[in-house]
Amino acid sequence: MVAGPEVMNQVLPMLESSFHRCPVKGVDEVVVVGAAVSPPPTVASPKAESLVDLIEVPDLELKTSSQTLNFVPNIRSGSFADIGPRRYMEDEHIRIDDLSGHLGSLLLCPAPNAFYGVFDGHGGSDAAAYMKRHAMRLFFEDSEFPNAIEEDDFFSESVENAIRKGFLSADLALADDSVISRSSGTTALTALIFGRQLLVANAGDCRAVLCRKGIAVEMSCDHRPTYDAEHQRVTDCGGYIEDGYLNGVLSVTRALGDWDMKMPQGSPSPLIAEPEFRQTILSEDDEFLIIGCDGIWDVMTSQHAVTLVRKGLRRHDDPDRCARELAMEAKRLQTFDNLTVIVICFTSELSGCLLPSEQAPSRRIRSCKSLSAEALCNLRRLLESDQ
Template identity: 30%
Template sequence: MSCSVAVANSPVFSPSRVISTSLFCNKASILSSSPDSLSLSLTHLKPSPPPSSSPSSSSPSSPFRLRLQKPPTGLSNSSFSSSTSNPVSISGSGASPTILKRKRPARLDIPVAALSFGVPATPATDTLAEEREEYGYSVYCKRGRREAMEDRYSASVAIHGDSKQALFGVFDGHGGAMAAEFAAENLNKNIIDEVMRRDEDETETAVKHGYLKTDLDFLNKESRGGSCCVTALIRRGNLFVSNAGDCRAVVCRAGTAEALTSDHRPCREDEKERIEAEGGYVDIYHGVWRIQGSLAVSRGIGDRHFKKWVTAEPETNMLKIEAEHEFLILASDGLWEKVSNQEAVDIARPLCMGTDRPEPMLACRKLADLSASRGSYDDISVMLIQLGRYM
């Protein structure tokens, strides 16, 4: 049995196209809106016989009658000859119709990228995409209701004696997995290259240039789609958390959840003002605020068709790692749309702190499963970093 799914609240939504996804095949197709693609049989309908008192009944060969609605009194027939796409306004008797101009351009029709890029599609019953546990971090990725996983992650850990440096990232792709795949493979290297060639007090600038270079390199490939990103750089006991998009970082400070990033969405007032200053507009569609009526995030890697308004420049927050900073959660919005910051910390903390055998991987699984049980259709990626290992 197959199932057609229209994803209306995904980051990229093109109203003129609907993705039809078969749960047991690896192909995605665009449903045609052509009149030839739909047919309706009326042979099963039983027509009512025309009243005998009506002298002007329909032709005997046609059992159906069509009654045309009369135009409202006082309006000439010319008022109804205008194109339906141009509404008319009539003021006073005998006034000429006034054509109302469109205030905003039409929503952008974004080409749909292949959904099976990167990770091959797995059977619908196999919800586990990947899990990994290494020194100081655990990550668990759970595929959503799409045919292929679009989330990616990266991790780089370097230990030289007492010196510990690490860089982690979670990437949430949209319009395909190409941008997330590219960011996972290149962003860490670009950030580290920028960090190594700058002074220590320029780390935030180095991270920004790493993001911008990754974005430029991806755009030069002329690939479609985009990706939200969140990264955590640990260097010399300092934590630099950056994001572009709605992936989020939350730190547990002695049991209290503190968000270290702020989601970049068009509904944010400063993001809305920035977009409108560049000539774009922000509108609500199907209950979600979107750029040009289509894109639901305002920063990220890629998004060629929206690059005038969507920047890859991240926001960065820095803090000194102290004993009270117990662990850090990096996750895609598949988690945060269904689980609050404090709830995530409350679930993960008993499994990570105060036990002889910490189970951070189990914490990651529990968080992803909780979001899925609450109806999340999106891919869910959860990374938990034990900050005590890097002090």
């Protein structure tokens, strides 16, 4: 549990096949350093959200250019968590830059591969802590995660099904665990990279934002009662929105746990754990991904965050430091929540990915006037007289 702006980075040993020995208390992240159809992603504007529809959205469809086919992500990441103005820390996160190295023979997946997760708890930290402790088992063992050496449509579909199963299994497990309060819940966002594929799954109001040539491309949708599609789904299931809260209680419409608000298993419920997916093929235009809890996004736009991280990487090329700077910016903007953010870079160097306005001004070269014929003659005489 984080008790201030300082964050611990602890590298864990290889998990055993049971996946049940990953500690919860005293560890801020799992780090292994190494190498429902949704609407199309939107580009966040640094101005009002109403302007989003006026901006052309970068193409997230499968790209087959030679640049894309030859691109291989060079994955490195950094993270930071802070309690913020809250009395208790209820966020948890997972950061694994080398997934196959972490899981060993249990995973056969196109390389490079990586896995990240942010879990924003509410009603206590129990549900988020449970997800941190059991995520690897739920997503990669119990879900029967597929094995393949190369990317193809069948493998991508199988991966999506496995992640969906992991979300739903986690939700049921929270209901069955007698130690966890039925009023405890957590939002969940995961980002999985295999080869050039990026797959984001989200249930709740955490957010993933891709930086594509300096432009913020949202890779998730905030599941809040104010989102029209979620509002309609809630009312269709017999729920209601009161003062912007689901059934007058919860600020999100999708979450794991919260079984005091959910219908019996098998019945339609206004609050669900079903994740939404967004997927893209990474290219050399894709610089980094930010995933963070709503404490970040409550006070800044996606484009603001991308611009801040991009400038930070230009200055010091340190994703850990960028994550901290982003959290500190949210605190400066007076966020009222816990703060957790992960910055995942896809290239080893970002110095060549600058906007024209960010380029350093070129030095002016001073011109030197030429000497006249008379001056040259006088200079020659002076030099000859000294010999």
